[in-house]
Amino acid sequence: MAELNLTERQAGDITILDMDGKVTLGEGSVALRNTIRRLLGEGKKKILLNLGGVGYVDSSGIGELVSSFTAVNKEGGTLKLLNLTQKIQDLLAITKLLTVFDVFENEGEALSSFD
Amino acid sequence: MKNGLVLDINTNKKQTYVKFIVKTDGFYRQTVGEKETKFSILSKIEAIDEAVQKATAFASNAGFGDDALFGIDMAVREALANAVKHGNQLDETKQVEVTLINLESGMEIMIRDFGKGFDVTEVPDPTNPENLLKASGRGILFMHNFVDKVEWQRHAEGGMIVKMIKNC
Numbered sequence: 331m332a333e334l335n336l337t338e339r340q341a342g343d344i345t346i347l348d349m350d351g352k353v354t355l356g357e358g359s360v361a362l363r364n365t366i367r368r369l370l371g372e373g374k375k376k377i378l379l380n381l382g383g384v385g386y387v388d389s390s391g392i393g394e395l396v397s398s399f400t401a402v403n404k405e406g407g408t409l410k411l412l413n414l415t416q417k418i419q420d421l422l423a424i425t426k427l428l429t430v431f432d433v434f435e436n437e438g439e440a441l442s443s444f445d
Numbered sequence: 446m447k448n449g450l451v452l453d454i455n456t457n458k459k460q461t462y463v464k465f466i467v468k469t470d471g472f473y474r475q476t477v478g479e480k481e482t483k484f485s486i487l488s489k490i491e492a493i494d495e496a497v498q499k500a501t502a503f504a505s506n507a508g509f510g511d512d513a514l515f516g517i518d519m520a521v522r523e524a525l526a527n528a529v530k531h532g533n534q535l536d537e538t539k540q541v542e543v544t545l546i547n548l549e550s551g552m553e554i555m556i557r558d559f560g561k562g563f564d565v566t567e568v569p570d571p572t573n574p575e576n577l578l579k580a581s582g583r584g585i586l587f588m589h590n591f592v593d594k595v596e597w598q599r600h601a602e603g604g605m606i607v608k609m610i611k612n613c
Contacts, residue, residue, distance in 0.1 A: 389583035389586070393582075396577075396578055396580055397580040400578050400580075425571060425577075425583055426572040426577060427577065430578070
């Protein structure tokens, strides 16, 4: 089984990526990177990462979230985060990235915020 | 262990032992594992997971609870990733050595690579605004956050050793 499964949903022009598994050095980080690259290639620039199924992220995974954020921004798009576990919120606090990312606990609110 | 009672029963010469550390606040840690273990892994990303699992199993047998096990998992994973990627440069002819020691006051973890070494004071602070959007460089910050003590030394015969202490 893959370290990280990514399932894509569409809500209007917003792409929601439901993430399930681990975002760690190696397979998990690469899977996220490739998916973001593909979405940007398809012109999908409003992306909501649903981390509800992600129980574990290491520093490489945090780095991959940052890379995703900057890659989407560079293309004039927006990337936001949804449903972070307490542990991942703690990691974003330690790394002072909570001020960088837009983070939501409710999908509806997250989707409205893209307008 | 301050103000506590330690009952330590060595069962054989291989240092497998049973230890109850009774603290005066009513909590206790029961250790049933080895006192010390040492193993090596190849310098490849795929080898990290199994080594982390060995370290957390050792810590679990040493009586650490879930929060501490999570911290040990995170810190060991970051230290191994540094050793494999930056230390040994993914050169599979070089190994990474892991030593785990069950101390009375906690656990000591030593991870040695065979790379060129580095000066930890020269690693940029990833929480500086200018570094916030960098894709890497947060491993050392994680290690400091998840264990009680971290120090780096250059090994006399080459490579770096990172020594971490997780208190119980």
